[in-house]
Amino acid sequence: MKGFRMSDEVFRKRAEEENGSMISAIGLAPLFARPKDSRQRAVEATREPVRLAFSTLISYRRRALRLSIETLAERAKVEVDELVQIEADPDYVPEARTVHQLANQLELPIPQLLVLSGNATSANAELTEAAVRFAARSRAVEKLNREQSDALKEFVKVLLEQKLETKKK
Amino acid sequence: MPTELTKRTMTLNLTDAEMRVLESLSAQKDLSKTAVIRQALRLYQLLDARLSKGEKLFFEDKAKHEKAELMMI
Amino acid sequence: MRVRRKSSLKVPAREELVEADLVDELSNDDLINAHLDWGPARLEGLKRLREAGRPWPEHWHWDWSKKADLLDLLAYHCFGIVHGGRMQGLMMVSTIAGKGRLPGQVGKPVLYIEYLESAPWNYRELAEKPEFLGVGVRLLEAAVEFSGEEGFGGRVSLHSLSQSTEFYRKHMTDLGLDSGHPQGLRYFEMNMEQVRTFVEGRKP
Numbered sequence: 001m002k003g004f005r006m007s008d009e010v011f012r013k014r015a016e017e018e019n020g021s022m023i024s025a026i027g028l029a030p031l032f033a034r035p036k037d038s039r040q041r042a043v044e045a046t047r048e049p050v051r052l053a054f055s056t057l058i059s060y061r062r063r064a065l066r067l068s069i070e071t072l073a074e075r076a077k078v079e080v081d082e083l084v085q086i087e088a089d090p091d092y093v094p095e096a097r098t099v100h101q102l103a104n105q106l107e108l109p110i111p112q113l114l115v116l117s118g119n120a121t122s123a124n125a126e127l128t129e130a131a132v133r134f135a136a137r138s139r140a141v142e143k144l145n146r147e148q149s150d151a152l153k154e155f156v157k158v159l160l161e162q163k164l165e166t167k168k169k
Numbered sequence: 170m171p172t173e174l175t176k177r178t179m180t181l182n183l184t185d186a187e188m189r190v191l192e193s194l195s196a197q198k199d200l201s202k203t204a205v206i207r208q209a210l211r212l213y214q215l216l217d218a219r220l221s222k223g224e225k226l227f228f229e230d231k232a233k234h235e236k237a238e239l240m241m242i
Numbered sequence: 243m244r245v246r247r248k249s250s251l252k253v254p255a256r257e258e259l260v261e262a263d264l265v266d267e268l269s270n271d272d273l274i275n276a277h278l279d280w281g282p283a284r285l286e287g288l289k290r291l292r293e294a295g296r297p298w299p300e301h302w303h304w305d306w307s308k309k310a311d312l313l314d315l316l317a318y319h320c321f322g323i324v325h326g327g328r329m330q331g332l333m334m335v336s337t338i339a340g341k342g343r344l345p346g347q348v349g350k351p352v353l354y355i356e357y358l359e360s361a362p363w364n365y366r367e368l369a370e371k372p373e374f375l376g377v378g379v380r381l382l383e384a385a386v387e388f389s390g391e392e393g394f395g396g397r398v399s400l401h402s403l404s405q406s407t408e409f410y411r412k413h414m415t416d417l418g419l420d421s422g423h424p425q426g427l428r429y430f431e432m433n434m435e436q437v438r439t440f441v442e443g444r445k446p
Contacts, residue, residue: 006442008250011380014440015251018377020364021406022365023409023410024299025355025403028354030424031304069281073281081281084284084288088289212317214316218314
């Protein structure tokens with residue numbers, strides 16, 4: 001419909017005004033979920049070492065399995081940038097469903113990951129301690145060195161040995 | 170309009186009452202009668218799809234704290 | 243995917259416009275491929291923001307399983323802008339979700355934009371230098387045009403993420419944060435006068 005199309009001149013002007021600013025719109029259809037807001041995040045920051053362990057675990061395990069972020073994202077059916085956020089942002093709490101999918105692809109036990117990610121609680125002290133130890137030993141670099149590899153193996157061993165009584169949040 | 174877009178034509182048989190409703194909606198919403206029918210078809214398909222998945226459709230009266238389920242056959 | 247018509251985009255700091263295709267009837271694969279293509283650049287951009295200690299843009303995630311179903315429905319239409327073989331921007335609209343709130347069009351059908359996003363390399367926030375300008379303008383123009391075709395007079399509405407409200411405020415009316423929206427986002431609506439201003443280039 002010609003009546004609703006702008007001339008090149010008008011477009012140039014409008015494009016300059018837009019100037020590379022973000023233009024994202026999100027609607028009513030149930031297409032999207034949003035990460036938790038900062039208020040909730042502040043409350044949960046007290047659980048930080050455990051969640052740092054979760055972020056690091058996902059990142060290390062992915063790299064140990066030689067998966068790129070894109071490949072894991074595609075297989076687990078999560079968005080690339082959510083996966084980036086999971087690995088880079090310990091404050092971010094993914095939805096339980098996302099954790100399930102990642103756990104499956106990374107061959108890690110689901111109940112333990114739900115606890116580590118902040119989706120469930122557990123009274124299990126050993127898991128918490130192992131998580132804190134792992135978080136302390138790990139550092140974010142590109143390739144896993146020997147120390148990180150050992151730390152990962154040890155932590156995964158503890159995870160797999162746990163028989164957890166978990167409570168959904 | 171996209172050049173390849175084909176449009177099919179159909180004759181619609183409506184009762185007097187139905188035609189009145191169609192005309193009323195058309196006037197109210199500032200849409201042609203055809204546009205109203207197309208909207209109705211889109212809505213019907215969407216509701217049907219979600220209801221078939223087991224979802225339910227409710228009307229909510231916030232003031233009366235009432236929720237009434239609407240079922241579609 | 244089908245080419246609806248020819249369009250164009252602007253290259254920063256240059257007068258010239260480059261030819262682009264306005265596409266529609268995108269399939270599930272088309273959307274997934276676009277997002278896979280956008281992933282690495284978005285990743286880079288977000289990393290850069292993080293390293294600079296800057297806050298992440300307000301964020302959301304596709305629920306891919308839900309989205310696939312919507313594409314089959316008549317009520318939803320997907321549009322994209324393609325240049326250089328890459329998706330530069332995406333938009334999904336609904337013909338049944340929009341209902342006018344602005345005086346003069348209360349209760350009238352309005353084309354509702356369910357989703358609008360530009361490729362990350364076109365954003366100043368995420369890319370060092372945006373590659374193309376005007377993606378948002380072209381998609382908004384496509385929405386206005388489609389609204390006209392559907393008999394909605396060019397009227398459109400949407401809910402904007404916080405980092406984008408300045409852009410929409412230039413062309414649409416800001417009706418404030420909407421508690422009716424699942425994330426309480428700010429609601430914008432364009433009336434027919436604003437459509438004319440937008441398309442004809444007058445200052446609002």
